[in-house]
Amino acid sequence: METPLDIIDRLGARWPKGFDLSLGRIRRLLGALGNPERRAPPVFHVAGTNGKGSTVAFLRAILEAEGLRVHADTSPHLVRYNERFRLADGPGASSFVDDDAFADALSRTEKANGDEAITLFELLTAAGFLLFAERPADALLLEVGLGGRFDSTNVIDRPAVSVITSISLDHQAYLGDTVEKIAFEKAGILKAGAPVVLSPNPDGVVAVVERVAAEIRAGSLMIGGQDWTAFEEHGRLVFQDVDGLLDLPRPRLPGSHQIVNAGTAIAAVRASGFRVGHDAFERGMERVEWPARLQRLTAGSIVDAAPEGSEIWLDGGHNPGAGEVIASAMADLEERVARPLVLIAGMLATKDPVGFFEAFAGLARRVYTVPIRGSDAARDPQALAAEARGAGVTAMATGGVAAALAHLRDTWSGPAPRILICGSLYLAGEVLADNGTPPA
Template identity: 60%
Template sequence: MTTAGTLTQAAAEIDRLMTLHPKGFDLSLERITRLLARLGNPQDRLPPVLHVAGTNGKGSFTAFSRALLEAEGLAVHVHTSPHLVNWHERYRLGVKGGRGQLAEDAVLADAIRRVAEANAGETITVFEILTAVAFLLFAEHPADAVVMEVGLGGRFDATNVIRHPAVTAIMPISLDHQAYLGDRVELIAAEKAGIMKRGRPAVIGYQEFDGARDVLADTAERLGCPTALYSQDFLAHEEFGRMIYQDEDGLIDLPLPRLPGRHQLANAAAAIRAVKAAGFTLSEQGIEKALQTVEWAGRLQRMPKGPLLDLAPEGAEVWLDGGHNPGAGQVIAETMVSFEERDPRPLVLIIGMINTKEPIGYFRAFAGLAEKVFTVPIPASDAGLDPVALAGDAADAGCPAEACGSVAEALARVAALFKTAPKAPRILIGGSLYLVGSVLGENGTPPR
């Protein structure tokens, strides 16, 4: 993902770091621990931290947690990765009684310079520097809470230097990043469980796989963590168009979350339970407000108007989602089915992926559901899968597919395909957060 438009001060600083340090991940805590010590250990001077890991759903958990806390008038710092369009999206600084704002460019650039200076040219990854920047910014700006999202895995992720989190949350686990984390969900769960800390509250969200849930529950028990397990200690379900949330404190009748998809009920429930476990008091009115105002760009996001969207067929419904693994494919497909029940339309996918993903498993969720798949390259990425090969993967999974040179070309082909159709299509653009970021940038509608 690249910064749209004129290069900002922060982006210029990061580009300079990219030339000095390796890209990607090198899972270890030694380098980040050394760097943070030179900065005075800002990670030890934070407000209460909600630390979240998971294959899928951790971004939604972050968005719900922020909305819940802000609905109570609290200032909430939020760290997420990766960004979609601009680096600043990774650093949201809390505002008392208001909506947190992305870090201003001059503030972010200054923090990056100070962290790089403290590192003094020693071997480190750019992600570790950027994580240290989050700790520095969050320690220097007063707030009531921090929501910190793990970058990759958990045990050796650069965020896992938080010694006493207010709560740790583990969201749904499925196969992803096997080269780093292992090729079985139990191994991946063990890595994610590495953020749990002895005696600190742990919330375990919905888990599709029994093996993953058992590893997480066993780890929490071994560490003496007060634990809340989805479907055992808390849960949520839909009833008469409402969300019913229940935990040991009772049952609450709530509006459905603004974020679409049945899976978001479980994500919202995990956030509610985790915020409470972290020691915050939530009012029923505050929870209602949070569910109705929550925002999370690039995750089942209705595409806003813009020059790129104008290429779609008139009347088309266009959605963006950066989900990229088989588990994400399944929940997105289920959401598309629910949309179909509400408003029947032919479904078309425009998909690009990077070469660390499992395309066939993703596409298999849409077999018999997607009328057509157009595969596209990912701009400004040398890790993108070749669209022709990706179209072959889609076909192998049972989805009719053809390759295109860009999202714009794909939208034009969709427009031609449905020119005389009785109903405009529903279009899903996704398969990669990199592609989603590119689309939002090209459409002139980056996250705010």
């Protein structure tokens, strides 16, 4: 039997891997498959520029802590395509789709599509809906791939709740060159009668979402900073809305931005109508996991290659908004335990490196720029180093993460550094694979 990767490689060679935002192709394909999206469990549909994956992780941790059966669809994967589809194994437990079930869903999707024009992401989305429809679950956590209005996940007529996380500039070629234009595309996931939860956002974003929600007659709109708040107090997470206050453990995921993502998830659960007790919210904060988002690497070949005593952190954030929150988290760590900060960064050519690196000016001692293995869309390390220098950070190009670590080990003197590997989820996946610590 073919493996999932065999099938995906064949599909990717025939159909484009990029985005061609439209709903016509995916609706046709889902119709040929018997419309599995209509048999999916209640959906938490999550869009946003930054934080949507972490918000999905919090949602899963909370709902599973309540003993619910939860499916999840996230993208992109880090090491294996299987990571995109997590299936409920039973009450409070789930795992990545196994190869046999994945290959079967892909084969059926390929056959149903025939020779019709399609994109690889649409084929994967359709295969995911087959998987979600054919295994019982209480909830489906569905992360938007790009934008919202014309994203191939946007075929759910009545989600349990529509969620929009932090919005900033990214994918401008597809979504528009202002946060208001991008907000309009994200707000395309709102549906008549379905409740909406919005993370704290600039006033312009809030105004757009309010307007769209009113025009389509969405359900209740819960706006972060107005209708609900989440903040850290005395090392705890405090969440408050019209239904009362929750005093919870600080989330396991590091960074002050995760307080907001956790709050967004809590607000979404409460808006959705799912009955979840206080204990489940507590356990969700303590159990949540989300690889390559300020993930501390403590063992493995990458760790062994660094200067002795180094701290190594990994984050896949890749736009200016992500740069700001990652740099803020690094600054918080610096206040607790002072260490010189070194970046190892690789980025795709479509991203804004100056906007990303500007957040680290005055904070990072130096940047090593690296290629992204196996990607023909990666920015050349020499060009990326020049962009970093233009943002006010000392930078040099190297041949890869291993080469950067070798140079650092051979030339470093002084206190052991804090090393942040960053700039791309594809680079993060490469690092997790090489380190021997893939997502599980």
